[in-house]
Amino acid sequence: MAVCIAVIAKENYPLYIRSTPTENELKFHYMVHTSLDVVDEKISAMGKALVDQRELYLGLLYPTEDYKVYGYVTNSKVKFVMVVDSSNTALRDNEIRSMFRKLHNSYTDVMCNPFYNPGDRIQAFDNMVTSMMIQVC
């Protein structure tokens, strides 16, 4: 279950970050922050190939004792980072992928809103993210 979902802008500042309230949010923020390095690493590694071929889904960025961190990057270098609970072994890769896809779709919808200025905090994610966090849980 996703305990934390974050959307990071190209410049590596968060556009949206949300954690399950029960946890210590700061910890998740740190985790997301540290995962950015790994994301960059993966991007650069894959970057050699053409962008088209680059897989948007980055997979498991790094595991910790309690959590696993997954990453996803869009073509505009907007990154989605998801922290899931390790205890949930039922979460398969496909599920993570589908979750990211949903995130991406929602993000696209937000982008389509002319009133949204790229670079602003995203306010419209809550519903979807909540459902994701609950559903996965």
Place this chain on the structure above:
Amino acid sequence: MEGLTLSDAEQKYYSDLFSYCDIESTKKVVVNGRVLELFRAAQLPNDVVLQIMELCGATRLGYFGRSQFYIALKLVAVAQSGFPLRVESINTVKDLPLPRFVASKNEQESRHAASYSSDSENQGSYSGVIPPPPGRGQVKKGSVSHDTVQPRTSADAQEPASPVVSPQQSPPTSPHTWRKHSRHPSGGNSERPLAGPGPFWSPFGEAQSGSSAGDAVWSGHSPPPPQENWVSFADTPPTSTLLTMHPASVQDQTTVRTVASATTAIEIRRQSSSYDDPWKITDEQRQYYVNQFKTIQPDLNGFIPGSAAKEFFTKSKLPILELSHIWELSDFDKDGALTLDEFCAAFHLVVARKNGYDLPEKLPESLMPKLIDLEDSADVGDQPGEVGYSGSPAEAPPSKSPSMPSLNQTWPELNQSSEDTAIVHPVPIRMTPSKIHMQEMELKRTGSGKEAVADHTNPTSPLLVKPSDLLEENKINSSVKFASGNTVADGYSSSDSFTSDPEQIGSNVTRQRSHSGTSPDNTAPPPPPPRPQPSHSRSSSLDMNRTFTVTTGQQQAGVVAHPPAVPPRPQPSQAPGPAVHRPVDADGLITHTSTSPQQIPEQPNFADFSQFEVFAASNVNDEQDDEAEKHPEVLPAEKASDPASSLRVAKTDSKTEEKTAASAPANVSKGTTPLAPPPKPVRRRLKSEDELRPEVDEHTQKTGVLAAVLASQPSIPRSVGKDKKAIQASIRRNKETNTVLARLNSELQQQLKDVLEERISLEVQLEQLRPFSHL
């Protein structure tokens, strides 16, 4: 929803409102549009209205039935009085004033408004005192910031308007109230009858006042200008914002309105229809929107690109966040561009927002782009699909949206479900068959001296108990059967259990619904939506049917679920009875029961018997002479015998009353068992009634004969002493009696066997369950 108790005045008021809203004269469902308008007229904030709609169940059901409507009205009154909206408050809040509705375009509402308008005056007129909502004070304060003079004048202006409308229900004092209103405003907005949340208004009002004159117009919609006109009403959003506006600029509104802005007015109007109906776009509004669309995009089938739309809507001076939210709501296909429909929806939302309405969480259905329209445009392709969702993807499915029962399709489902739920009330399962059995036994005992019957019943009880679930099934079956009219029964003839019986409950034996496919009687009560009984529909050996049948119609509803053809067993209620019946039923007593519903009342099992009695009686009567009179009694009793006694009991007791369950089973059992050794009670029951009938007849005949014989027994000895003929006659009679008794005996034995079988199976089940209990 919990039950709603209404006072007389409330009842009258609500029914008037209901008929007002029931423009389609369905008598059942009010048009959502009207309802929403009404709610808006109540001048409650949108979220409150949404909450009300949820609480009353309209959002769940998707429509406003009478009960939902009444509950909603009650909640409106609750909200207007300042009480928190709770489901319980429907009945707990005492002396709730009648809900007030600001005058809206229709008289009624204005009347309401007028009536409630003045606190004191209204109170006088209303049965219930309406304490000024706490919000009022706030509102007042908020409005104070506005031009008080205006309010005053506006109020005055409004006053005349309001009195115009003679509230249908509100007392004639309404004019007074209005006046009072004006006074109030002048007094500093002491009491705006409107129950809007004051604070809400103030900020909005201020924001609005801050805006340009045009905005003022927007915001200025004075609260329900009583009747002034639709426009004016539209101007004043039902929510409290209206209130603030009212004081502030009622006058302004009217003037502005009249002057200006036809557009604003239109917008306002549009706005007022924000909620489902509130959210509906009126024609004028739509026209206005279309015109605006044209200014941006001449081609009506084309799109407005996001940037242009952004510019346009930014002009409305709403905060970007809200505009963003509006965009999310209205851009149905999420393509970053607005079609005409989307644009209208967006515009409508903007107008609503400007007027103080809260933005909905999901796009109201009335604002959703229509498929038809979409088809016109090139990109429509996507939209229709989305529309199909009944909600934009971003929004929750309409079904959830309070404003609108999402798709119509949900409605019928809901209805169904509600109906189903209503109908399906499983007939009380006789978990303790003993009870029923007891009854039967007692009946039997009282009716006749036949112990066998009692025994009979007893065994059945265990059987009945055994498949408790069967019972349920039966019950359901029976109920279902009743509801569905025996269709089930027919199919399930094979089932052993009584399951079919419940259906018979049908309150009369008629239900009997022959177990067999014929289901002649399926008279069954209005077929309740068959509640699918997962299991035992047929199988349960118990006289579920019987029990159901006993219970009569209602139960049947519940039972309906059980499709299995379980022959309508005598009402399940008499569970014990049914058990007994089963064996009897097997023969198709059901038919019997149906025939003589009355008889069985008492014992479910013996319902059949009662039938028997009837038959027997008839038969016997024919056959018998002197004993005739006795026969009816005897017969019933006789018939029951194994069942006979039960029958008798049943009969004696009162055939009609209990019969339902008892009769059914009894009859069934009686009818069938005596005639044929029920291999399996259920089966017998399921047999076609035709089969049963003859059997029953035979049985009755037998019993009749038996009864007759028995009756004549005493006299026999005497006759013996007479001449030869008499001796021979008596011998013959004795022989007949003998045969009858023998037959009866065999049948009873058969029944006993069946009952024992049931019992065994029940015990097995119990054993199966037991281990679980240990777990």
